[in-house]
Amino acid sequence: MRAETSSLRSKDLLGIEHLVPDEITLILDTAEGFKEVSERPVKKVPALRGQLVINLFMEASTRTRVSFEIAEKRLSADTLNFAASGSAVEKGETLIDTAENLMAMAPDMIVIRHKHPGAPKMLAERLPASIINAGDGAHEHPTQALLDAFTIRERLGRLAGVKVSIVGDIAHSRVVRSNIHLLTKMGAKVTLAAPPSLMPVEVERMGVRVVSSLDAAIDDADVIMMLRIQLERQGKLSFPSLREYYNTFGLTPDRLRRAKEGVIVMHPGPMNRGVEIASDVADGPWSVILNQVTNGVAVRMAVLYLLGGAHGEA
């Protein structure tokens, strides 16, 4: 499967929703080449030499920020990390002022993580730099969906027709929204499972099947993607307790017995072992969780390269 296109239409990557399938294929194909770079003794190419990338992380993140930073360094970009804590944001500076001040230092790209949906779009509409969404509230997390797709394609050889079940806190997950957009565009079949109190309204209109039992999600699935349960939600109005959640929706080896041969288990991290996933599953033969992390670097290199690399050489 090769992409028909050789570039992305937008200067920004704000989400998967507005990508066309060919752009997704282009990013995944490009990432394959970059994965090979990460396996060389000298893991560096000059594609983004002389370009400045600012990592604007207004919300806590380890995995995604580190992954972007490695990807930027492997492409020879100059990088600068900016976190909300310890910055002028704590003194009451608005997002737009922060961004315009950073823009005055002429970055080529800004990678932004923010707790409010739409924040990356605000920047994209106002700044000439390329904006990459590294997660905006419960809206989108496009590079996560791309690395998930890359991992599925690597393991199963295709996306079309693959049955993917996503289980957990659907309502508050940006990962699930980007994954639904991506997987449905690429012809995969998506099933969502969660207690109805964690299922957003009218989500079926995104082209997915909704079930309310873990067994129904496991049956027939090629891929089971577990989502993190936000611990602060327990005992409130979303569900009664972690214990009860684990008993009804926690993925254990026992529950996996009804799964298809060859099923793979994914998790975007960070995991809560013993809440949504048992350690025996997370560390077991089904798990591709650490492959996802490895592939994250290659996929982010591809995105950075396609948005900024037009001036350089791979």
Added chain:
Amino acid sequence: MNVLIKNGRVIDPSQDLDATLDVLIEDGAITKIDKRIKANVEVIDAEGLVVVPGLIDLHTHLREPGQEHKETIATGTRAAVAGGYTAVCAMANTVPPNDERAVTEMIIAESARNGSCRVYPIGAVSKGLKGEALAELADLRAAGCVAVSDDGKPVYNAQLMRRALEYCNMLGMPVIAHEEDANLNEGGVMHEGFYSTLLGMGGIPAASEETMVARDVILARVTGAHLHIAHLSTAGAVDAVRNARAAGVRVTCEVTPHHIALSDEAVQSFSTNLKMNPPLRSPEHREAIVAGIADGTVDAIATDHAPHHFDEKNVEFDLAPFGVIGLETAFSVCHERLVRKKVIGLSRLIELMSSGPARIFRLPGGTLAAGAPGDVALLDLDATLTVAAPFQSKAANSPFIGEKLRGRAVTTIVGGVVKYSRKKR
């Protein structure tokens, strides 16, 4: 104070009138409406224009006292007359709130000094808008309040709501209810539906409004008092009002131009000028309120004009305050979406924006009958309003920026004095 408006198409739903007539205003009041009136006073030629009783807004946030960076009585009423309004009802959630006579008197005095149109204060239901104890309602009424409301938030305590209805029934004024159970919202910033799911934003379900409408309709029935429901936005709320009215309950309601014209799909732009409470609903709800307008369930169109400073709105959608401005665009939006789309006739629109509001709040105006205040709007149905900043309002948070709308106010006369006249280019 004396003016003769000649040759206009006079539409006055209060008298079931639609004819080419002259209107004479003397000493600030309408004295005569007839063919070919002769009088030795200033003449306004209204040929080609529609002459209607001045529009009356039941729901305006003038922000003064206390939030003059958003709007003042002077700028808010300038916006009103630019939109054809000759009177506005000023909501109580100022700083301090209008929960005592001194604030009411200040609003009335400042309106007389610097206002361009009539201002009817709305008092608070509860002291400090806290929902705990009744404000001095009789004192507020005596000072000039025409209704009471804790608008901006609901009255959660059902007993307080019941007592307010009982007490205001004695005073002959309605209680205006902002219907929302925010416990159902969970950080909601837009309508709960497909688009809140798509955008990952907190939802405000229709049930948040409908559960409170159901409760208050029951309280209105129990007390026999006049309940007026502000900014009705859902299909279930329209049904509840329709059914209650049929059962003889004294309930009236208003809807806003933005709920008539827009739906939640638009929020995909993340524009904070599309953030208000109640939120833009899904098309099924929008269609239901339009149906309520067509079948007479809806009594009034009110703007919920809610100005905010540019800086307050120039932030992430989640962080922006709720509210949009509406006085300068209301007639044009409704003319475009309701009359030009043939949902209702022009006379019915004027009833919803002038005669209806006057009738349900028992305000002067809303009619061109002899003896009424000389409050008149002249409308040009062929002129185009291109919505763009700057506005007469201090604020610019309009959801209609960029739209070209046919039909607009061109001259607004308050008490026989021209308070707004569109400059010809």
